[in-house]
Amino acid sequence: MYSSDTADTAPAVRGFVPPQNDDERRLMRRVEELCRICESRGIPRYTGFLSDREQSLAQAACNRAGCSCIRFWGGFDGAERKVLCIEPPEAWQEEPLAYLQFTACGDKLPTHRDYLGSILGLGLERACVGDLLADPERPDTFYAVVLADKQEFIRTELTSAGHCTVRTECADALPAHLLESRERALQQATVPSLRADAVLSVMLHTSRTRAAEYIAAGRVEINHLPLKAAHETAYAEDIFTVRGVGRFRLAAIGGKSRKDRLFISFYQY
Numbered sequence: 001m002y003s004s005d006t007a008d009t010a011p012a013v014r015g016f017v018p019p020q021n022d023d024e025r026r027l028m029r030r031v032e033e034l035c036r037i038c039e040s041r042g043i044p045r046y047t048g049f050l051s052d053r054e055q056s057l058a059q060a061a062c063n064r065a066g067c068s069c070i071r072f073w074g075g076f077d078g079a080e081r082k083v084l085c086i087e088p089p090e091a092w093q094e095e096p097l098a099y100l101q102f103t104a105c106g107d108k109l110p111t112h113r114d115y116l117g118s119i120l121g122l123g124l125e126r127a128c129v130g131d132l133l134a135d136p137e138r139p140d141t142f143y144a145v146v147l148a149d150k151q152e153f154i155r156t157e158l159t160s161a162g163h164c165t166v167r168t169e170c171a172d173a174l175p176a177h178l179l180e181s182r183e184r185a186l187q188q189a190t191v192p193s194l195r196a197d198a199v200l201s202v203m204l205h206t207s208r209t210r211a212a213e214y215i216a217a218g219r220v221e222i223n224h225l226p227l228k229a230a231h232e233t234a235y236a237e238d239i240f241t242v243r244g245v246g247r248f249r250l251a252a253i254g255g256k257s258r259k260d261r262l263f264i265s266f267y268q269y
Contacts, residue, residue: 048127106164
């Protein structure tokens, strides 16, 4: 139960973090260039698949260029990696994405990492591949969202993953049961403060000391940027990535309990 002095104002969210390195600056310049091309020629332009952090940078670049005819699309609602679609009004719009179905044959079935490694082993960049999804009803089957112009190449060239042979086929769409199974349960917890180690400890169901050790070891990122100190503040919508463990999103920050602890809710990917 919330205490009577719960704040009425919405919790603060993390502000935009400017580009931190040359790769991020190049991405923003490239997006601004695509915006200028779309404006001058009236033709759509698309990036490769972008991470959460790259999407934030791309959005900032579009804002700086004064370009509003944009959308981010990853092939299905709730996708993590998405393509920036810059599509001028009334322009003919391409379909930038396509789908593949992988069916493995062998004793030790390939994992997400195996499939991603096999695709990149074909000489493709990470930006060519979106989310990879395991079929919960068929353990031998995975699906991938890829750039449309890479679909046929991957279909013909990818014949194995891990220790298994793989049959690769084009798919018109992702099956409905696959998307339904991706609905994540919203988890609730309370924390003494919004320090990163306090929030991370409840997400991982471990002690704050252990959470701080993950941070000190350089294994934790927030929004794809290294978390430098355990005392840094966490904000609503922050995405925690813990190398070797998993990813979590701080969905909301609520009021305080009678014991002066903060309510939070989060998803585990």
